[in-house]
Amino acid sequence: MQTLEDFNFEDKKALIRVDFNVPLNAEFNVTDTSRIEAAKPSILKVLEDGGSAVLMSHLGRPKGQRNDDMSLKHICDTVSDIIGVQVKFVDDCVGEKVDEAVAALENGEILLLENLRFYGEETSGDDAFAEKLSKHGDIYINDAFGTAHRAHASTTIVAKYFAEKKCFGYLLAKEIKAIEKVMATGEKPVTAILGGAKVSSKITIIENILDKVDHLIIGGGMTYTFIKAQGGQVGDSICEDDKMQLALDILKQASEKGVEIHLPVDVLAADDFDNNANTQIVAVETIPDGWQGLDAGPRTLENFKKVILASKTILWNGPVGVFEMESFAKGTIAVGNAIDEATQNGAFSLVGGGDSVAAVKQFGFQDKVSYVSTGGGAMLESLEGKTLPGIAAILG
Numbered sequence: 289m290q291t292l293e294d295f296n297f298e299d300k301k302a303l304i305r306v307d308f309n310v311p312l313n314a315e316f317n318v319t320d321t322s323r324i325e326a327a328k329p330s331i332l333k334v335l336e337d338g339g340s341a342v343l344m345s346h347l348g349r350p351k352g353q354r355n356d357d358m359s360l361k362h363i364c365d366t367v368s369d370i371i372g373v374q375v376k377f378v379d380d381c382v383g384e385k386v387d388e389a390v391a392a393l394e395n396g397e398i399l400l401l402e403n404l405r406f407y408g409e410e411t412s413g414d415d416a417f418a419e420k421l422s423k424h425g426d427i428y429i430n431d432a433f434g435t436a437h438r439a440h441a442s443t444t445i446v447a448k449y450f451a452e453k454k455c456f457g458y459l460l461a462k463e464i465k466a467i468e469k470v471m472a473t474g475e476k477p478v479t480a481i482l483g484g485a486k487v488s489s490k491i492t493i494i495e496n497i498l499d500k501v502d503h504l505i506i507g508g509g510m511t512y513t514f515i516k517a518q519g520g521q522v523g524d525s526i527c528e529d530d531k532m533q534l535a536l537d538i539l540k541q542a543s544e545k546g547v548e549i550h551l552p553v554d555v556l557a558a559d560d561f562d563n564n565a566n567t568q569i570v571a572v573e574t575i576p577d578g579w580q581g582l583d584a585g586p587r588t589l590e591n592f593k594k595v596i597l598a599s600k601t602i603l604w605n606g607p608v609g610v611f612e613m614e615s616f617a618k619g620t621i622a623v624g625n626a627i628d629e630a631t632q633n634g635a636f637s638l639v640g641g642g643d644s645v646a647a648v649k650q651f652g653f654q655d656k657v658s659y660v661s662t663g664g665g666a667m668l669e670s671l672e673g674k675t676l677p678g679i680a681a682i683l684g
């Protein structure tokens with residue numbers, strides 16, 4: 289796997305695909321700078337070697353049209369502040385003007401190109417467009433994990449114009465290693481905690497990880513499809529009746545593969561999907577009609593904790609309750625605390641994909657787990673066992 293460490297950028301122009309798809313407020317100020325900060329180490333490596341950096345990114349979904357609201361000019365000062373170098377900006381990403389700005393770039397300088405998605409050719413993966421982009425650098429660096437699952441011009445197609453002169457940035461390399469640690473090289477016992485709303489959105493992940501884990505904890509809204517499929521009464525809990533057979537198949541596959549499945553045994557049930565609803569703790573297979581399970585119960589959390597504390601490698605994807613409502617957040621917090629303790633005891637813990645990252649940030653667990661993935665969709669596809677085109681393009 290080629291990373292930045294394999295190159296010396298002295299007198300070289302690095303074309304870096306970063307993920308600067310950051311949130312902006314009404315005044316066009318960046319409200320969360322974490323993606324810019326995440327790209328900083330790769331950019332600094334290029335500059336410190338004595339090279340220059342041409343940064344390309346998308347912002348929002350302009351759908352192939354110029355749109356001033358989504359111009360990357362709005363973030364130029366923030367990027368300059370974070371990197372500590374005044375960043376130059378050019379209001380296009382291909383064409384004569386850009387070629388001139390790139391040619392004028394000196395060692396130690398950074399040029400930020402305009403939003404790639406002002407061109408429909410970016411998302412369609414247009415070859416001619418990718419070739420034009422490729423002219424902006426001597427070495428191509430992909431450091432955008434969030435778009436690595438897209439075969440776009442700047443994330444995938446462009447790589448073929450660099451032969452051997454392409455590599456992963458530090459951020460993307462870290463993501464790849466973290467996923468590898470869970471999916472391939474992790475110390476046993478390996479435990480996956482899957483929560484979230486629906487079985488249907490997690491099925492490919494479950495099928496893929498059954499070959500890789502020793503324990504699978506299932507929580508959240510997915511629980512009830514499994515419980516009902518086994519003959520339990522789930523009241524008004526979220527349940528996908530058409531996925532009950534699938535749930536039984538998963539349980540059978542797991543037992544054939546020697547994977548221990550841990551489902552909730554009790555739940556915090558509510559008489560409404562509301563933070564102020566009446567609640568009671570009930571056994572998971574006898575939830576009365578008119579009540580729905582919205583969080584894990586105390587006995588369940590004790591069981592989950594024991595499994596988590598005995599694990600050496602932990603993957604967490606999806607909350608075990610409706611964590612957005614305070615009344616139903618305790619289970620997700622308890623799981624986070626158990627992962628924190630396991631991590632302190634030496635386990636490797638990876639959180640990623642969809643809402644689990646939001647939950648982890650909301651409750652301040654991001655510094656307590658080993659790694660929080662930055663790429664929602666890309667992470668989910670990795671867990672599904674797919675080869676991401678942006679990663680394959682660098683390896684190929």
Ligand code: AMP
Nearest residue numbers: 484485508509581582606609610642643
């Ligand atoms: P996902 O994006 O698949 O990880 O799903 C996350 C969503 O699942 C969150 O918005 C949670 O509120 C929701 N969720 C978790 N547990 C339950 C539950 N028992 N009933 C309904 N929704 C749930």
